[in-house]
Amino acid sequence: MLGRIRREAEKITINNSGIQGVQSISTQYESVARPLDNLGITEIQYAPQGAQTASLQLNTLLTNTLPSGGAGYTPLDLMQNFTGDIPFSGIIDYGTEKLYFTQAYLETYSVSCSIGEIPRSSTTSVIFGDLGTGLFDSWALASEVPAGLNVTSYSSMEVNLDEFSTNRMTSFSVDIATPRVPIYTLGLGAPTEVIAGTPIEVNVNFSLDIDDYEIKNMRFVPEQTVFRDTTITLKKNNSDVELLRYSFDNMLLTSESFQAGVDSNAAINFNLRSFILR
């Protein structure tokens, strides 16, 4: 009998912590088997060419958070913990099946929000270990997530840039890229080590409906650009309880754009960028 699997039968568990607020999960690999070609070829043969990896993308609404300080984590968003040098493993449940993966490293972490939305995080990770339905390691049972709802909201966030006192912010995004350098040796398929590369690039993008915002003279950038300290604080909906804080020092203004149209308000987008050395 043909069946289908809906969202109620799908979940992802990372390092024995269930992830909630998940909007989408995707994972994929491409075999590195390549055909061998040679002069006088009479047979197509395949051999692995290059390291076998997979990728994982995860999009979640920031509706549930880890207990503050729990399990040694500092940030309240679980995935944000993996911008460092530690890998993670996990299980994706779909129906009665389980998809396991090991030795995954976060490559990009983004959090974004627009008016009317619940803030969401998006991550992409590269899997250097294994991926599949086999059991690769000793696994503890996936724990149920005990955390109650801690919904962040666009209506209860704080952003510390001066422009926002007279210009209305309509959306923001924080994008963190964490480079990874896998080290492969002879005789092994998986890397012996994955180095957390440096620097980490951070981009913060804002969109504003403007009133008196002044675009910089492009020839003054970057010499006369003021480096900004940027802090975005996400709070629990309709409360003053702080859930997540993104704070970056000395961000450089790298781009500004202006849009006007007959059906819309005048708007500005600008980007701030900084690099963090590990």
Added chain:
Amino acid sequence: MAQVFYDKTAVQVEYDGVSETLLATNCTINYNNNLQPVYVLGNKGSLGHVPAGPRVGDISFDFLTTITGETHGYPGNIINYLASGIKHSIGSSGSGVLVKCAGISGWGFLNSYGFNAQSNAVSTSNASFGFFGGFDDPAGFTLPLSGRITGSDAEVGSTTAAVATGVAHGRYTTLASLYTTITAPDAAEEIGKLFAADYSISFAHNPIYMLGQETPLLTLYTSATESINAIEDVYNSGLSYTGNATDYPLILESVDLNALSNMRVTMISGVQVGASLSVGLDDIVRTQKTITAAY
């Protein structure tokens, strides 16, 4: 008009009743006649061109390191068999082997042979032969090169797809004999991780020419030099002044570990002659050691 596509240009090597088609990825054949212009006093132009040496040729090709072949009971590809035989031979006289590609063939003497291994990649090899001609066996084979471009079907293979189990691969090849171990200046032992290695051997030969004929009477192998470069993450700053001769057995494994076949090369009394270190952006410090041996 010969227009032959690459699928009909297998590189084949024959020796002592054994013929092997190599999984070559390219092949180059050169042929030269050493003509020089002759100038004399009293004449502005040259009197013409005259031979200043014999006609010689050479062939070189890269190929995938096949290791599941067998030549006279010696596992591996035929080039490795030839190199090993020459390297360890007691006598100097060489007989040469028949080398063919795209309808051109010659009686070749192995000039050089090498292979590499790197992580998660198929191993590739290279070989070059010199053509001098002058042999009576097979009969009439006196010129360095002969033939015209023609296509030919390889003598191995089928049309079915398969995983290449007979090709050496860095995923399963450790080359553990090349690991550098350092214990000084403190007692804490440090063993290097090997990222890649390449091996090469070159042969010097001496064709003996006699008056009255163009092609050599015989060709002698005189010496061989062998070299290994290994890429690691350990730097041996305690390089020995006098050298420390060591045997280095190299074992190349294929994708199929159940095949119970591998190819072996052993460098005899190799000495490390160099250690270098390099680092670039977004990478770790990598070292390279060079080991050589002579025969």
